[in-house]
Amino acid sequence: MLSNLYQEMILDHNNNPRNQGQLVNNTHTKIGHNPLCGDKIEVFLIVENEIIKDIKYASSGCAISTASASIMSLIAKGKSIQHIKELKDKIHKVFLKGVTSLSQEEIDSLPPKILALEGVSNFPARVKCASLAWHTLDCAFENNNQAYTDE
Amino acid sequence: MNNEIREMFPTLKTTVYKKQLVYLDNGATTHKPNTVINAVKNFYEKQNSNVHRGVHYLSMQATDKFEESRLAVAKFINSQAKEVVFTKGATESINLVANSFLSLKAKLGDTILISSMEHHANIVPYQQIAKRLNLKIDVIPLNSDGTLNLEEAFKMLAKKPVLLAISHISNVLSVINPVKKLISYAKKNQTAVLIDGCQATAHCKIDVKDLDCDFYVASGHKMFAPTGVGFLYGKYDLLEEMPVYQTGGDVIETVSFQDSTFVKAPYKFEAGTPNIAGVIGLKAAIDFINDITLDEIQSYEAKLTNYLQEKSNANTMLKMYVKKLETPILSFTFGNIHPHDIGSILDSEAIAIRAGHHCAMPLMSVLNVNSLARASLCFYNTFDEIDKLFNALNYVKKVFKC
Numbered sequence: 001m002l003s004n005l006y007q008e009m010i011l012d013h014n015n016n017p018r019n020q021g022q023l024v025n026n027t028h029t030k031i032g033h034n035p036l037c038g039d040k041i042e043v044f045l046i047v048e049n050e051i052i053k054d055i056k057y058a059s060s061g062c063a064i065s066t067a068s069a070s071i072m073s074l075i076a077k078g079k080s081i082q083h084i085k086e087l088k089d090k091i092h093k094v095f096l097k098g099v100t101s102l103s104q105e106e107i108d109s110l111p112p113k114i115l116a117l118e119g120v121s122n123f124p125a126r127v128k129c130a131s132l133a134w135h136t137l138d139c140a141f142e143n144n145n146q147a148y149t150d151e
Numbered sequence: 152m153n154n155e156i157r158e159m160f161p162t163l164k165t166t167v168y169k170k171q172l173v174y175l176d177n178g179a180t181t182h183k184p185n186t187v188i189n190a191v192k193n194f195y196e197k198q199n200s201n202v203h204r205g206v207h208y209l210s211m212q213a214t215d216k217f218e219e220s221r222l223a224v225a226k227f228i229n230s231q232a233k234e235v236v237f238t239k240g241a242t243e244s245i246n247l248v249a250n251s252f253l254s255l256k257a258k259l260g261d262t263i264l265i266s267s268m269e270h271h272a273n274i275v276p277y278q279q280i281a282k283r284l285n286l287k288i289d290v291i292p293l294n295s296d297g298t299l300n301l302e303e304a305f306k307m308l309a310k311k312p313v314l315l316a317i318s319h320i321s322n323v324l325s326v327i328n329p330v331k332k333l334i335s336y337a338k339k340n341q342t343a344v345l346i347d348g349c350q351a352t353a354h355c356k357i358d359v360k361d362l363d364c365d366f367y368v369a370s371g372h373k374m375f376a377p378t379g380v381g382f383l384y385g386k387y388d389l390l391e392e393m394p395v396y397q398t399g400g401d402v403i404e405t406v407s408f409q410d411s412t413f414v415k416a417p418y419k420f421e422a423g424t425p426n427i428a429g430v431i432g433l434k435a436a437i438d439f440i441n442d443i444t445l446d447e448i449q450s451y452e453a454k455l456t457n458y459l460q461e462k463s464n465a466n467t468m469l470k471m472y473v474k475k476l477e478t479p480i481l482s483f484t485f486g487n488i489h490p491h492d493i494g495s496i497l498d499s500e501a502i503a504i505r506a507g508h509h510c511a512m513p514l515m516s517v518l519n520v521n522s523l524a525r526a527s528l529c530f531y532n533t534f535d536e537i538d539k540l541f542n543a544l545n546y547v548k549k550v551f552k553c
Binding site for chain 2: 037039
């Protein structure tokens with residue numbers, strides 16, 4: 001079960017997180033906190049015509065939250081806000097209840113990378129680690145000054 | 152001795168993921184011995200009633216038991232019974248002092264002195280009252296070895312803060328603060344002193360008369376008693392002088408629709424029906440500690456502490472944040488592996504530790520970390536369990552391929 005959580009891909013993204021950094025000329029930005037464990041992420045977006053042209057983030061946290069942010073950045077780049085919003089709900093279900101909670105059609109629509117994080121569904125205390133980046137991204141679309149806090 | 156003691160704690164026999172539980176999170180809460188569980192069960196089965204108001208048999212019995220607990224706490228810390236206020240825990244005790252004592256004594260611009268190693272519970276209540284009364288908060292720094300900087304502390308005390316609030320034992324750093332020295336220095340400057348004894352009461356003898364502190368607070372659940380009960384010790388004259396904190400039933404002498412008069416301390420601080428079963432459980436916990444004796448506990452825990460230190464020193468990947476452990480509380484980082492990952496992997500081996508900021512975020516920034524892993528032991532823990540912890544850390548290394 002534990003090897004499910006710390007898969008090769010997770011360790012790789014934790015060691016070499018992709019798209020880390022800041023976008024000074026961002027159109028959207030959001031800070032997300034998980035006060036329980038102190039994980040923090042700031043997401044920067046450049047959105048044009050409802051398409052995420054570029055995404056970067058600055059984060060500090062555990063291997064799961066770091067890998068999740070890294071994988072998210074790869075998935076979100078080039079996608080429409082609408083698409084990411086729909087995807088986010090399905091991904092959250094995967095984190096919470098595992099991939100078997102989805103229909104075959106839903107599974108087929110998921111980016112395969114996300115399945116590396118499916119293991120968190122067996123570790124309820126770690127679901128928040130995986131979902132922080134996605135919640136923060138979702139809130140970033142609203143573009144207000146309020147930080148996202150996981151409660 | 153250890154096996155016999157472990158037998159008395161039902162939860163210690165629990166298996167987690169089909170493995171024997173290794174519980175190293177006693178800084179967060181301790182398990183409860185049979186005697187405490189039975190005291191609570193017995194109360195609800197045979198004595199359940201409200202206290203301080205009934206004329207019937209059960210209520211009188213419940214009141215007697217409740218007051219016996221007050222006496223037990225008083226003897227345990229060497230105070231008078233009337234100097235012991237029951238609260239729901241140290242947090243409530245501190246809030247009581249912050250609100251009642253400071254509103255009585257603090258003048259505009261006064262300073263509250265705390266230390267860098269305080270738990271949020273011994274920081275935030277003062278911030279709130281400081282905003283209302285326009286007070287300042289000063290913070291005693293640490294030495295590079297993780298101990299309190301006593302020299303700075305004395306300098307700051309010389310500026311006559313209205314209150315010094317400091318932990319007896321740090322829940323992160325394991326160090327025992329030189330509270331007696333601090334108190335005697337504070338007294339010269341008319342500074343009142345509150346000691347947060349949460350990490351101390353289960354591990355060392357407390358003598359409030361000898362310490363000469365004005366307030367001493369603790370939580371029952373960190374000393375083998377149920378959750379939701381704790382106490383505030385306060386010097387009686389001070390308690391008498393202090394205004395009521397929470398009000399309602401139980402604290403009043405007479406009430407009209409426009410005004411009320413209040414009973415004497417400690418009762419005036421115990422508004423509403425208290426956690427009666429918890430208070431009775433607290434006495435059972437104190438009896439339990441007294442039966443083992445704190446001398447025995449201290450000498451055994453000193454050996455655990457030495458072994459933890461030895462194993463930590465020998466582990467090149469493990470970083471401690473204090474040079475010398477003084478109690479069996481080991482806070483650490485392990486390579487670059489995040490404490491939450493360490494916590495999850497140890498959990499898969501049925502080893503329970505704490506990972507996070509330990510309700511001491513300001514201390515985390517002083518130590519320049521986001522979070523720490525912490526193994527905190529007490530007298531029912533064994534050397535074998537320490538070995539298991541370090542073996543499991545090798546497994547963490549393996550999972551992270553470092």
